[in-house]
Amino acid sequence: MNTKPEVTLRKALHRLGFRYVIGDKRFPGTPDLVFPKYKAAVFVHGCFGHGHECRQGRAPSSNVDYWVPKIAANRARDARKEQALRKRGWRVFTIWECELKPVSLQATVACLARNLDSN
Numbered sequence: 001m002n003t004k005p006e007v008t009l010r011k012a013l014h015r016l017g018f019r020y021v022i023g024d025k026r027f028p029g030t031p032d033l034v035f036p037k038y039k040a041a042v043f044v045h046g047c048f049g050h051g052h053e054c055r056q057g058r059a060p061s062s063n064v065d066y067w068v069p070k071i072a073a074n075r076a077r078d079a080r081k082e083q084a085l086r087k088r089g090w091r092v093f094t095i096w097e098c099e100l101k102p103v104s105l106q107a108t109v110a111c112l113a114r115n116l117d118s119n
């Protein structure tokens, strides 16, 4: 909820004038950020725990019996949450931890800002 990638994203969006609700349980899956004005929800995912297809997200090499099913369950839950929101007419964006590294942060935020505004 207050992980470093989330805080980084929130600060960047806030600076651009976006206003949001954090972790509002009234929405399916309690998205990390909700933008009521844009009817949009944002999830910020850790690459490893949610199985992102990037270097940080590659399959674990130790504790495989623990991590493989756990990551699969996280991914299934993510998909269910997203579907539940979309069914209610919400747009859903997923931002990955690796997209919030200093080198990619600006591009990621600019892209998300455009998408939010495109409604």
Ligand SMILES: [Zn+2]
Pocket (backbone or CB within 6 Å): 047, 052, 053, 054, 055, 056, 057, 096, 097, 098, 099
């Ligand atoms: Zn990643």
